[in-house]
Amino acid sequence: MFILVKFSELFSYKTGRITIIPQSGTMDKLYIDIGNSFIKVSERKEYSWHTHLHMRNQSALAAAEELNRIDGLKDVVVASVRQDVLDVLEANLDRKISLTKLHTGQIPSFYLDYDSPGTLGIDRFLTCLAACTISTGNVIVIDTGSACTIDMMTGDFVYRGGVIMPGVGLFEETMKALLPELPSTDRHLPDHWPGRTTDECIRWGVYGSFLHSIRSFVDKFAQRADGNHVYITGGGAAYVLEHLGGELDLIHRADLIFEGMQEFESGSFIQK
Numbered sequence: 001m002f003i004l005v006k007f008s009e010l011f012s013y014k015t016g017r018i019t020i021i022p023q024s025g026t027m028d029k030l031y032i033d034i035g036n037s038f039i040k041v042s043e044r045k046e047y048s049w050h051t052h053l054h055m056r057n058q059s060a061l062a063a064a065e066e067l068n069r070i071d072g073l074k075d076v077v078v079a080s081v082r083q084d085v086l087d088v089l090e091a092n093l094d095r096k097i098s099l100t101k102l103h104t105g106q107i108p109s110f111y112l113d114y115d116s117p118g119t120l121g122i123d124r125f126l127t128c129l130a131a132c133t134i135s136t137g138n139v140i141v142i143d144t145g146s147a148c149t150i151d152m153m154t155g156d157f158v159y160r161g162g163v164i165m166p167g168v169g170l171f172e173e174t175m176k177a178l179l180p181e182l183p184s185t186d187r188h189l190p191d192h193w194p195g196r197t198t199d200e201c202i203r204w205g206v207y208g209s210f211l212h213s214i215r216s217f218v219d220k221f222a223q224r225a226d227g228n229h230v231y232i233t234g235g236g237a238a239y240v241l242e243h244l245g246g247e248l249d250l251i252h253r254a255d256l257i258f259e260g261m262q263e264f265e266s267g268s269f270i271q272k
């Protein structure tokens with residue numbers, strides 16, 4: 001029997017970490033998603049995923065130390081889009097914890113309809129793989145975090161590529177940095193067109209651009225193939241759902257990356 005440790009999920013967006021309150025439970029295997037800005041550590045429960053840690057990438061050393069403190073932790077599976085952060089984690093993780101790294105080099109080339117497979121982000125393949133495993137037919141996956149990717153996988157588990165664009169936060173930050181005289185606004189779209197105040201025009205330009213881009217890329221995929229299931233995941237999913245949920249039939253899965261990691265690890269898509 002391993003000592004079981006569970007943590008609560010009181011995530012602070014400011015510090016980028018959750019308050020950890022150990023409870024009782026068992027935890028011998030954990031899955032880690034290293035995104036562009038955050039490290040997320042989750043555990044597979046019977047029918048769901050439980051997030052144990054959510055920390056900024058700058059805290060990779062602290063994340064490793066946190067993991068080292070977990071009694072009975074044997075296996076860690078990681079998918080990363082940040083080699084530098086993965087290096088810090090790996091260098092500081094106890095040797096007794098086995099680390100399995102998922103990377104695009106492990107994907108048989110049949111499943112990659114992508115002309116630069118050597119530089120494909122593993123997160124894009126994994127979220128598509130998870131969606132494709134859940135649905136029958138083609139899937140489109142919107143993964144919106146620091147970056148926003150919109151990708152397609154056809155029902156035969158072949159990844160077809162898509163779009164890499166800035167996440168909504170990057171749209172905001174670029175405006176602030178390069179057009180500093182403009183005021184900041186809230187994230188809602190005006191209820192009429194066109195904008196007739198500075199505030200409305202900015203809201204159309206910043207948030208309208210972000211949301212309309214997503215909408216039009218999904219439509220562009222739909223022109224290529226129909227009957228697609230459209231999934232949404234990532235830290236900014238709630239915002240997109242709130243604004244596009246009425247127009248697009250979006251399936252929200254917060255843990256798509258982790259579901260994809262587990263599916264990838266099992267390798268069962270390869271036989272399908």
Ligand SMILES: Nc1ncnc2c1ncn2[C@@H]1O[C@H](COP(=O)(O)OP(=O)(O)OP(=O)(O)O)[C@@H](O)[C@H]1O
Pocket residue numbers: 013034035036037038039081143144145146147148167168169170234235236
């Ligand atoms: N409470 C929130 N308020 C505002 N924005 C949020 C909130 N939660 C998440 N976000 C948005 O999500 C982003 C973080 O996304 P995510 O949790 O997917 O991490 P990430 O490491 O940036 O992921 P990715 O690698 O997919 O870009 C933030 O940069 C922000 O744009």
Ligand SMILES: CC(C)(CO)[C@@H](O)C(=O)NCCC(=O)O
Pocket residue numbers: 036081119120121122123124147148149164
């Ligand atoms: C696009 C991001 C940043 C999204 O997290 C990541 O998947 C990545 O670093 N990709 C590498 C470029 C590519 O996917 O072709």
Ligand SMILES: [K+]
Pocket residue numbers: 143144145146147148149234
């Ligand atoms: K993303």
